[in-house]
Amino acid sequence: MSEINEFPQTLTIAGTDSGGGAGVMADIKTMQERHTFAAAVIVAVTAQNTLGVQDFMALPEKIIDEQFASIAADLKIRACKTGMLADAEHVRIVVTNLKKGDFGPLIVDPVMIAKGGAALLADDAIQVVRDELVPLATLITPNLPEAERLTDMKINSKADMEQAARKLQEMGAKNVLIKGGHGDEDEVSDLTRLESGKTFWVSAPRVDTIRTHGTGDTLSSCITSELAKGQSMEQAIRIAKKYVEAAIADGIQVGNGHGPLNHWAYRKVVD
Secondary structure: OOOOOOOEEEEEEEEOOOOOOOOHHHHHHHHHHOEEEEEEEEEEEEEOOOOOOEEEEEHHHHHHHHHHHHHHHHHHEEEEOOOOOEEEHHHHHHHHHHHHHHOOEEEEEEEEEOOOOOOOOHHHHHHHHHHHHHHOOOOOEEEEEEEEHHHHHOOHHHHHHHHHHHHHHHOOOOEEEEOOOOOOOOEEEEEEEEEOOOEEEEEEEEEOOOEOHHHHHHHHHHHHHHHOOOOHHHHHHHHHHHHHHHHHHHHOOOOOOOOOOOOHHHHHHOO
């Protein structure tokens, strides 16, 4: 009986993607591929495909609260992540619920803009993310534009990335991962600054493809899964980088725009 509810369980708190490539759909696919059981709190629903986001609707507070309560009453979540949170009101709803229970280490993926350019976080929510969500983060995983918005600074170099990481730690995030995919170098280099003050870079060759929809969701979900299985933060990040590299390099042909990653490609490279 002692083994009941002991299988590694993870939680994604985010919006859906009807096209299947990003959001909660990408999170669940990744968590499953990394051998954890994925649960979800749906904060918003999008009408979305590889061509862009056509519409979205944030859900009422009551049903979000009830989703959190249902999960807390039955499952044993070992790590969780946030994704699309829509607006200031919904960021606060999520923060309130995270403070009520123990969902393990929190990975904050501060989703602001979709691949096609649609805004997924209202401007008035950015300050709430800074003040109320970032201080709860075990790890925050912004891309370069998101890091610029959160820190109010331009990032044009590796030195700038290091400065931005320090700023994000000063806001309360224990660990910081700034993704370099929006740069134009031949290699995509991500910077991690750990709680201890140690910094390290992980790099992968840039693949010439537009099939990168859901990259950030996939990376943060893989990290969440590895932490749930007991990996250290550094090892979880290194595994996630390899996983995403494989999922982009061994692509699949889905949709007519920014297509999704191949979430099962990792079997050839990582494990």
